[in-house]
């Protein structure tokens with residue numbers, strides 16, 4: 001964690017009805033309403049976004065979606081546009097999550113189109129990259145992640161990059177309870193930053209790079225002490241408002257301590 005804003009984003013995946021989301025928002029806000037030392041984002045299913053817009057209005061919690069279309073509008077059954085997300089007060093959108101890549105066949109080319117569309121619309125993409133276990137065991141993790149980053153950023157300007165968040169999520173650590181060691185997380189986040197520097201120069205220093213994969217209240221502090229880990233994308237541990245709030249408070253303590261306040 002350097003001179004960059006720390007970001008903690010929750011990814012609810014395909015969990016929570018409208019009622020459950022509203023109930024969560026009330027309980028969560030009560031716990032985190034005074035947190036200003038880091039950015040908090042909730043990435044909810046599409047159906048919960050509109051009710052959450054009302055619950056989270058003027059709060060410290062930002063709203064994000066988990067996917068969007070590369071098209072503006074039209075005959076794209078089942079898709080959601082950037083404009084629709086803006087309409088429900090989303091400011092962030094997760095793009096290229098490994099579950100979208102692996103289960104729904106999203107390609108690097110589509111992800112690049114989505115990143116471009118999100119940026120053009122004024123949304124902040126949270127671009128996910130990460131290798132699976134085979135690739136890691138073959139010693140090709142850095143190569144794979146660099147290729148994902150390079151494809152996703154194709155055609156972007158340095159100004160575009162400065163408005164992005166990148167999340168390194170090793171697939172073998174997502175939802176498995178296996179966290180990468182904080183050194184593994186640091187090594188890959190540093191490799192991503194080096195790749196960004198090669199592609200875009202010093203703007204790379206401004207980009208928040210998150211780690212994701214079985215992050216919990218118990219391991220967030222250690223991860224955040226690494227110089228290139230600027231926050232976390234949190235799946236399972238974001239589903240309960242009180243434990244997610246605890247994780248955020250633990251992260252906040254590290255930020256405060258490292259800023260020497």
Ligand code: PEP
Pocket residue numbers: 011013169173174175176177212213214215233234235236237
């Ligand atoms: C995720 O969904 O992006 C994720 C990292 O999940 P989990 O925290 O459950 O591993």
